[in-house]
Amino acid sequence: MDTRTLYNASLIRTLNVGVLGFALFFMMMPVMGEDVCADFDDIPAGTVFHVGDTGSSWGYELNFKAFFWTWGGSTVDGEAFIETNWMAGGSGFDMAVNNINVDVKIAGDTAPTCVSFRYGDYAGNVNLEINGSLKVVEDFIELDGEEIEGVTVEVISLGGSKGIVELQGPVTQLAIGGQQFFLDDICPFCAPPEKLCADFDDLVASTKYYVGDSFVTQGYQVKCKEFFWLPSGGTNQGWATVTTGGQAGGSGYDLNLNNVNVDIDIAGGTPVPCASFRFGSYGGNVNLEINGELKNVWSIVDLDGAVIGGVTVDVIPFGGGMGLVELQGPVSQLAVGGQEFFIDNVCPRCISPAEGCADFDDLAPGTEYHVGNTFLTQGYLATCHEFFWLGGGSTVDGVATVATAGLAGGSGFDLSLNNINVDIAINAPCVSFRFGAYGGNLNLEVNEDFKNFSNFTDIDGAVIGGVPVDVILLGDGKGIVELQGPVTQLALGGQEFFLDDICPFCKPDEGEGEICADFEDLTAGTEYHVGDTFATQGYLFKGHEFFWLPSGSTINGVATVMSGGWGSAGGSGNDLNLNNINVDIAINAPCVSFRFGAYGGNLNIKVNGDFRNIDDFAVIDGTVIGGVPVEVVFLGDGKGIVELQGPVTQLVLGGQEFFIDDVCPFCKPDEGEGEPDEGEGEPLTHHPSDPNQDSRIVMSEAIAYLAGWQQGSNPMGYAIRAAYIWQNGEQYLYDGTLDPPLCWVPAVKDR
Structure with a gap:
């Protein structure tokens, strides 16, 4: 079993430390439409299900039932739980399935004619039940090409134990299960796993297309149509030109839009759950039309966070006029246009930022x-x-x-x-x-x-x-x-x-360059306002609206680069004073920390889209925000350190008399009160739950450490590792090449 699979719901239930059991509130969401997938992103990480339980993901009913083994037996003691390690190859959360089946009510009033899902299968056998017919096999590949109750099974291997299953035919009932098995993106449609993007590289450079013209790029139909100006009026005299300057930030050719809209059939008759495109904007206004709803703005950045045609727009600036737009929702129609505007890589998917490293360990040797x-x-x-x-x-x-x-x-x-x-x-x-x-x-x-x-x-x-x-x-x-x-x-x-x-980071002991956002490269006294963007040490910041307690908000706040003084954040050199303003920090790391100084007024924090409005950081100490455990270390005189001890893909911070410094893509071992003491630079060779240091974690030690986690004194990752080692033979070894808590490896591997 992959050692990254740290969470074990069975153990947590056995030890009766049931945390994160608050998922029921989220489980009554209505079905959002036939093109929405059950992707489990609406269920809190760590939520556990057992045989007989029911749940819901984006309105799809989930029922948990007995699992069957290939040798003829079965069990009702299995577990399913929501985890965050992308073990099924999708984005966001997935569901770990351990000796249990999950029946997904994928069919509404009409049975979908094709159903697909992502999976990761790391050991044991699997179950697949379609329209009441159950198959029990060692691996999904055994079912590739088989017809089950009028439905043809196609298995698409993606390497590294991951893959996609497509069920081609009317599906009225579906259940899926495994032993060391992960599940994501159960969809009432089928789509190619990695369909090409409309990148214009198959067109002839300098070719022009006018309003009324149609053309095809990488199999996508594109049609040129009227462009609308601001504040009013429009034209049908514009044109689109295939260009080679890379002004949208992609590779190869891009498409220059000069007073023209292009409608790109990105969906091909089957709406895609997320679409994206690169852009370069160098003047004039911009049109964006999604699912028949048109928006006309001066800058595409103005649409960041907007909902158009039922789709959320995320604009990610890269600087120099270039950036990426992600359309997060079912996209059935897309048109975009501008005056001095370039586009490239219009894709039927969103490449979500990965959290760890591309290390190839999930691929098959020799591939x-x-x-x-x-x-x-x-x-x-x-x-x-x-x-x-x-x-x-x-x-x-x-x-x-x-x-x-x-x-x-x-x-x-x-x-x-x-x-x-x-x-x-x-x-x-x-x-x-x-x-x-x-x-x-x-x-x-x-x-x-x-x-x-x-x-x-x-x-x-x-x-x-x-x-x-x-x-x-x-x-x-x-x-x-x-x-x-x-x-x-x-x-x-x-x-x-x-x-x-x-x-997506540089380790502190590897390079000479700075890796934290510490504001040392900015000029003291510089002010930034809502809508402004700036960069420090390579991190992009953007000013946003601030929200007061108990209600109300303002867009008139200011962020100021300070050089110390009475209100510092406790770091060295410059810090950033946030006065009734939020800053969105483009950071993506497995653990994030920052220094703060809070001297009055309320605070805003948003992690991975989960927003909190609080009067003091003590309110969130020990809580989970955006799937990430929060630890606050108070240093006195209003100062402290916050550690976000989990994968952070988005971070927003703000306050009224508030200072921040040293926003880092790592958590230092000497910063958190809950972190084990590693001595004067010496490695901690024994897990902190092993007080007698016999390289063995027995049940009582695991229980005690898990209880400490619940009480806020022990870090979550260390607690889960202790539980993992206990269940996998109790004895463990220390691997100094790995960072804690992965450095403590079971001496007896699970199969």
């Missing part, structure tokens, strides 16, 4: 990928491209292979690149990766800036795509590269080249 292939690793989309040699020439005949020798210096698997480039869909303020280079030349492309060189030392200290490059040589051909600035696009390649641990 090969060629130019044009795409694949997913730990939630990151990778695409293979042409490789370029030094001195001229290139090839499309290279191969990327999942390798096991650790030649990039990481753990687990790595990726061997033999005359091929791989583009990794990563977007972060600092990116790092491990490499092993053993011969031939290398390619590196950052933010569309391409370099071809013979050795990584050639680019150490260089700036590529606006990003400083730091190369740390570890000997024997291995090393670490840190890209110390906002990275929106990354491609890597070589000839005898190995790659591992491509991460």
